[in-house]
Amino acid sequence: MTVYVIDDHPLMRDALTMLVQRVRPGLKVVSVAKLNSLESTVERQGPPELFCLDLKLPDTLGLSGVHAVKAKFPDVPLVVVTGSEASECEAACLEAGANLFLEKASPPSAIIEGLRTFLPSPKEDAPAGSAAAPTKLSKRQKQLILMLDQGLSNKDIADKLTISEHTVKVHFWRLFRRLGVNSRTQALHFARTNGWLGI
Numbered sequence: 001m002t003v004y005v006i007d008d009h010p011l012m013r014d015a016l017t018m019l020v021q022r023v024r025p026g027l028k029v030v031s032v033a034k035l036n037s038l039e040s041t042v043e044r045q046g047p048p049e050l051f052c053l054d055l056k057l058p059d060t061l062g063l064s065g066v067h068a069v070k071a072k073f074p075d076v077p078l079v080v081v082t083g084s085e086a087s088e089c090e091a092a093c094l095e096a097g098a099n100l101f102l103e104k105a106s107p108p109s110a111i112i113e114g115l116r117t118f119l120p121s122p123k124e125d126a127p128a129g130s131a132a133a134p135t136k137l138s139k140r141q142k143q144l145i146l147m148l149d150q151g152l153s154n155k156d157i158a159d160k161l162t163i164s165e166h167t168v169k170v171h172f173w174r175l176f177r178r179l180g181v182n183s184r185t186q187a188l189h190f191a192r193t194n195g196w197l198g199i
Contacts, residue, residue: 001049002028003119004042006035006065007081008057012104016052016081019111024119034059035068048076050118053098055082055089063089063096070097077118077173081111090166100170117170137196141175145191148184 005016013031020029030045032038036059042048051073053065060068069078077099082089090101102114137145140161147157154172158165172184181187191197 002030002042002046003050003052004030004032004038004045004048005052006032006038006057006069007052007054008033009054012054012081016111019108020050020052020115020119023112023115027119033057035065038069039072042073048073050115051076051078052081052115053078055080055084055093063092066093066096066098079114079118094166094169099173100166114170117174137175137178140171141178142196144171144175145187145196148188149191149197 003020005013005020007013007016013033017029017031021027027049028046030041032041035057051069053069055063055065057065066078066080069076074097078097079100079102080093080098081102081104083104086101086103093101099118100114102111143161144157147160152160154165154168158168161168172187176182176187179187179190181190
């Protein structure tokens with residue numbers, strides 16, 4: 001699988017490539033300078049595992065890049081890494097389909113943490129729908145299942161865990177992928193069916 005870094009600035013492409021490879025050493029990273037060459041590049045380089053997208057490209061305007069990537073690759077996680085401030089456009093990016101918003105000015109450790117959410121180590125990345133026992137879930141995923149059972153909202157969960165609401169959504173994305181489900185209701189049903197609510 002391949003990570004695609006879509007940014008017209010060579011130094012930023014190199015920096016993101018290094019950060020991705022710190023999360024998953026040896027993972028293939030392909031740089032793309034313009035969005036209009038992404039589809040042909042994917043055909044040549046292989047299926048994407050993650051996209052890292054800058055909002056300000058020569059051939060995009062506003063959120064057009066987010067819309068274009070999600071239209072072509074709706075099931076592949078998209079992390080926006082941009083020079084724009086979160087207060088200006090984070091909510092709009094997430095609404096448009098991005099899975100995470102990161103500012104380029106963020107410390108490398110924060111960017112690595114965000115990338116790690118979507119690039120679990122191979123031993124963690126069990127096939128969706130596999131017969132994983134509760135012990136295969138991370139501590140955070142077990143907490144999420146219990147909180148789902150309590151009927152807590154994303155905001156309630158964020159407050160309890162002292163993390164942002166956006167981070168809660170990212171954790172749910174990973175949990176749903178692990179369980180092979182698409183919603184909170186399906187995740188709860190899966191947990192009940194497998195006797196996981198005692199974990």
